Amino acid sequence: MDLDITTDRGVEVDPQILSTNVDDILEDDEIDIVIELVGGYQPALSFILKAMKNGKHVVTANKALLAKHWQELMDCAHRNGVRICFEASVGGGIPLLEPLNEGLAANNIETVYGIINGTANYILTKMADLGLDFDVVLKEAQLMGYAEQDPTFDVEGHDTAQKLIILSILSFGIYVEEEKFHVEGITRITPDDIKFAREELDSVVKLLAIAQLDDGELEIRVHPTLVPQDHLLASVNDVFNAVYMVGDVVGPVLMYGQGAGMMPTASAVVADCMNIIQDMKRTVDYGPATSRVKKVKDMSRVECKYYLRITALDEPGVLHSISGILSDLDISIESVSQKKSEDDEAVPIFMVTHHALEKNIQEAMKIINKLDFVKKETVLIRLLE
């Protein structure tokens, strides 16, 4: 069913089975499984709910809908004794959610790190390979069809966040809505950051989805992250996706592949259908039966190392002032490196801190950004360890 059933899609389909009226499917008793690939919230939500109420299993790739209406969708599936499968919603064609939910069922998942947005990863990869600015690479990505005309959703981390919501349910048994966690995109990253990361920290910049359990508290966040070169995630380039998980029994596991696109999505959708067909009566629960998450940790209490790029005038006393501010907030500096100014313009000061509290670093940023000799907003990237 589609509103447009006349355009040639390059696939031969018996015109008799095509319809512009969704009820021809949702009300057809001979149909057991409905595949929803409409996308977006509405009318997709209504279609899926109606399908399930009419006793049909649903296969969908709609991460936005799942991330927003998770409980309603699951409740409806349970009430009607049907399944809703969504392997394609995270990591595209990578067999990921089913292995996480079933293959790793013996494990308490401790950590999930994901590169799960192909557009952002493509842009960061090209910026690193070619030393180009974000805007330039974004334009090229749009021309290549790797980025939407309005790329906000991908480059600001929202798509990553929606997928992380789904991963958190399956890994930790807890639903956290996007408004409740830190989501930050890649638009402020420059080739300078990437170069410093490579040369001084032996790391690469990746947009990571992070969910990890720390003594009963769930850290959940999306932001650019410095990934050490020898971490497998550092080698995940271009439009590829990967999810790195640590289970308490299995240890680290990584799944890698194409996170989007017509064919990878089709691969996952067909697998879901076959899975349902294997046993139409089986119900599937997602995530652990009881969650070990006692609470979601507030971002202000997250601790890590930070990379800072402060753009300041090259004057005496500048470093002294900045280090004083950091020191007052309990932030100690691991390394600092300042470019010499050649023409009295502001120059970047690159800093890496020891472990510090997010609350303190944010407070420090506020103070530093207001200093007279600081000429641009400071860029902050968290380090993965």
Add this chain to the structure above:
Amino acid sequence: MDLDITTDRGVEVDPQILSTNVDDILEDDEIDIVIELVGGYQPALSFILKAMKNGKHVVTANKALLAKHWQELMDCAHRNGVRICFEASVGGGIPLLEPLNEGLAANNIETVYGIINGTANYILTKMADLGLDFDVVLKEAQLMGYAEQDPTFDVEGHDTAQKLIILSILSFGIYVEEEKFHVEGITRITPDDIKFAREELDSVVKLLAIAQLDDGELEIRVHPTLVPQDHLLASVNDVFNAVYMVGDVVGPVLMYGQGAGMMPTASAVVADCMNIIQDMKRTVDYGPATSRVKKVKDMSRVECKYYLRITALDEPGVLHSISGILSDLDISIESVSQKKSEDDEAVPIFMVTHHALEKNIQEAMKIINKLDFVKKETVLIRLLE
């Protein structure tokens, strides 16, 4: 059940359910699933066959048994309407076989490359990191418990071959016994090879299991391979395993994790049990219903690029002779580099060929190794592209 049920295993088990007599399990009607972790061919085979004949599902990690008695085991399972599950047999705790068999079921698998022996990978990684000889690293690995006292099975590629047999069935629907394909270990690799690979070819040496379909012919082989640094498999280090697969719909997919050990194995075994418990009546077939493999390609007809390390005296005419032999066999040289001799001893000549036929390269090796000025057996490593 074990022959020894008195040793403290660090886990509390009701002594009432322990037995030294296997029939207490195999003939107990209340037992639905038998987990076989005895290893080896016998009595494991008899135990499993009897369990299945008595209507019990079987979960096993026994790759050797599966690789040797595949058809007998599957026939017995089908005849008795039970399942035999073996997720732990390849890639340990990595959810790998189930995702390959079901998650990628929409795909025709085109390529499988695996690093699936932790011992060999650990040794190659340490040789590369520390510049040490095979023997030295092997001894350390034995002390650390990463290598057996008799390491033949791991370092000569037989363990890798057995796992590849299982992967080939699931990927291509064809059973090839080990005697029918090329299996070569890592004992002849030296730090010189690894150094040249890194510095001149930007590659690392890995013991790869390779199965790929080329126009209806299956290439299946196990040997040390030069993997380009930017291939994800090049970053799979220490005892870790990874399998890289290409499906015609999904494209490339990689699964990574710990390939052996008590806990990773347990993770996979428990997952198999849960899988069976979900639906005791479901039968599972492994691999595609119809195989696209028309024949297994003879190794002599495999084509690739080769790295050669020829150890020869530093005399006039040596390179001329060798290049003549190669040229006569239709092998052209891409690059050559010769160390200067400092003390009249034989020196290594490093060569990389363009694409050549295995048959021709083997013929060339025979001739070259017999030359008067060639002082050691030539080392040959195939390149992955």
